[in-house]
Amino acid sequence: MILVVKRLLSFILLLTLLIKPESVTAQLLGSAKTAVEEPAKTPEDSLGRRTPQGTVNGFIKAIGDQNYLRASQYFVLSKRSYRKTAERIRIAKTFQLLLDQGGNFSPSSIISNKELGRIDDDLSTGVDLVGNISTDKTAIQLYLENQSDDSQPALWLFSAETIEAIMAADIKGEKTFLDRILPNILIEKKLGNVPIGHWAVVVVMTVVCYLLSRFLIFLFVFLIQKLWRNAASEKGTAIIEAFTLPVQMYLTVIVFVALTQRMGISIIVRQRFSIIIITIGILAFLILLWRMTDFVTMFTRSRMNRRGRISAVSAILFLSRATKVAIVFIGIIAILGIIGVDVTAGLAALGIGGIALALGAQKTIENFVGSVSLIADQPLRVGDYCRVDDIKGTVESIGMRSTTLRTAGRTIVTIPNGQLSASKIENFAHRDRFILNPIFNFRLDTTPDQIRYLLVELRSLLYAHPSVLNFPTPNVRFTSITTDALKIEINAYIEAANFDISQEAQEDILLRMIDVIEKSGASLAYPSQTLYVARETPLSNEKSEAVSETVKKWKENNELQVPKFDPKRIEELKGTIKYPDDGSFKPEEDYNL
CATH class of the missing domain: 1.20.58 (Methane Monooxygenase Hydroxylase; Chain G, domain 1)
Structure with missing residues (x-):
């Protein structure tokens, strides 16, 4: 049985080789790997001169080790100078002495660590400024130049201009001031290649x-x-x-x-x-x-x-x-x-x-920005009575996330500041005046002279009342005749510190207007659609005749203040009404007692 199985497997393998030999060979020997070309890596420079930072660090390390021959390999030198070992060492020592006397390199982390160098300065591409030397007689800018082209790896060296300036520098002495005053023992013993x-x-x-x-x-x-x-x-x-x-x-x-x-x-x-x-x-x-x-x-x-x-x-x-x-x-x-x-x-x-x-945190940021805008613009403050959209209430607090209003029903409404800053806010606390706008409807049987009398007396009342502003001028007009009434509309402004005081003044003005209407003999009209059963108050003929006589005298003396009031008469009327009226409670007088 085993022999039969072996022969069957051998036959299948032979058949497969005949049909597709290359495929089976690949399966038996392993699939061939696709060759991937890897980018050629830039060969490392043993002196670390591929970047400006590497050049400066390598140069400092070389002079610290007093390996001046190696330090000279960071310079751009002419072929003649390069062949002279003594000349190269002399240049490196001179460079070190100048740096010790008054030279500075930029901090290592600031110097570019890229092969292209710095590209955000005003220098041309391939040139970096890495320091300077400033002594009494010498001022040298220390430049590095990339000596290779685009097809070769970068090679940063101190520029030929810098090296020529160093070679031409006037050195005061072989030692610095510190080396001249320090004892030899402190100079000979070194720590980190430094005395x-x-x-x-x-x-x-x-x-x-x-x-x-x-x-x-x-x-x-x-x-x-x-x-x-x-x-x-x-x-x-x-x-x-x-x-x-x-x-x-x-x-x-x-x-x-x-x-x-x-x-x-x-x-x-x-x-x-x-x-x-x-x-x-x-x-x-x-x-x-x-x-x-x-x-x-x-x-x-x-x-x-x-x-x-x-x-x-x-x-x-x-x-x-x-x-x-x-x-x-x-x-x-x-x-x-x-x-x-x-x-x-x-x-x-x-x-x-x-x-x-x-x-x-979009909503949180939105609410914070809204609170900042509320604080900056100040459309409302704590204690202000205002309306936000369809909500009326007194501002109780303005927080970083939300603002709370207490309504007339004594409930608390919390509004996110982001929504509040985007809403229409009507602030009643900032009003400098309060409008007075009653509309009186008189019966259709009111006489024209009664209307004239009412126009004059109501205007006189407004001009004379101390709480009514004369600018803009109070306006009392006979505006229309409807199917059920004669309309007189009043527009004036009350000067008051707050809403409560304005209500007190408005109450007094309306009561005085009712007195004027009663004195004229006219009556206010009821809406025509209202049905009522009552004895109708008869018109006062005596009052009507008295009003007609008054209007007649005004006409005879050219004193009818319709349609305009005489400015002199306005000045005479100003402040003639005593407000509050006699008999009213006057807290200031009680306090003075």
């Missing part, structure tokens, strides 16, 4: 610069307090305290850089301290921003409290905290960038996360 005396001087100079800057700041603050009158005030003290520490840190750094450069401390030490110096500068700036934020917050809070804008305080505190968070975030990014950490990927991730967070 130990240089490290000791750096430590001493740090303490000296700190004490010197502190003394200068104390003297400066003393002079300000003597010359500035408001220096002792709360605001002046806060401003001085905000600037004292950051300015002292800046001054310490400036003095340290100036003194260490003039004393001839090794460029190796100063280059290592450059990152620390820039970090201190960034920290000083961040501390200044932090303290100025505290000062602005304190000043704004006190100002809002004096104005009674309590709702704005919470927004101010929130903005202050948000500003401080932004200061910390920007400071961390800046310091990481100075140290040399690539924060591009982190910023991209934070950007994506920020977008996701913004989408998730």
Whole structure:
């Protein structure tokens, strides 16, 4: 049985080879892998000259090891100079001496770490400025040039112009000031390829610069307090305290850089301290921003409290905290960038996360922006009576997320600030005057003379009442004759401090108008569709005759104040009505008692 199975398998294999041999061969031997051409990698340079940063770091390391022959390989040299070993060593030593006497390199993290170099400066492509040398007789800009074309890997070297300037420089002596005054033992013993005396001087100079800057700041603050009158005030003290520490840190750094450069401390030490110096500068700036934020917050809070804008305080505190968070975030990014950490990927991730967070907190952000706009525009304040869309109520609180209104039914309505800022807000608390607009309907049997009398007396009443504004001019007009009444419409404005006082004045004016209507003998008309059963009050013939006689005298004397009032008569009427009337409660008189 086993033999039969073996022969059957052999037959199937032979048949398969005959039908498609290449396929079976591929299956038996393994499928052939597709050849993928990998991009050729740029060969590494043993001296690290592929980028400007690598060139500067490699050069500093070479002179630190006192390997001047290797250091000369970072220069653009002529063929003649390159063949002379002594000449190359002399140039490298001269370069180091000039750097020690008054040269500076940019911090390593600021120098470009890309093969293309910096492309955001004003220099041509393939040229980067990495430092300078400034002594009494020498001023040299230190440029790096990419010596390769596009078809070859980058090779950054100190430019021929820079090297020629170094070769032509006038060197005062073979040693720097610091090397001349330090004992030999402190020069011969080295730490990190730098004389130990240089490290000791750096430590001493740090303490000296700190004490010197502190003394200068104390003297400066003393002079300000003597010359500035408001220096002792709360605001002046806060401003001085905000600037004292950051300015002292800046001054310490400036003095340290100036003194260490003039004393001839090794460029190796100063280059290592450059990152620390820039970090201190960034920290000083961040501390200044932090303290100025505290000062602005304190000043704004006190100002809002004096104005009674309590709702704005919470927004101010929130903005202050948000500003401080932004200061910390920007400071961390800046310091990481100075140290040399690539924060591009982190910023991209934070950007994506920020977008996701913004989408998730869209309503919260909308309400916050709405609260800021409410505080800035002030369409309403706490205690104002207003109408928002179809809701009327008194504003009880304005928060960061929502605003609450208490309605006439004593219920609380909460409106999100985002919705509130987009709504139509009618604020009744900001009215400077209150409209008086009654419409009187008189019976159709009212005589024309009675209408004339009413027009004159009602206008006289408005002109004479002290609570009615004469500008715009009060308007009393016989407007229309309808099927059931004769209409007289009144338009005037009452000057009052609030709604309650305006209601008191309006009440008095309406009562006096009723007295005028009663005196004229006219009667108010009922709506025609109203049915009532009552004894009709007969018209007073005596009053009608008296009114007609009064109007007749006005006409005879040319004193009928229709359709316009005589300005002189208006002046005579102003303030002639006693308000409040006799017999009314007068709280001010009772208080005086």
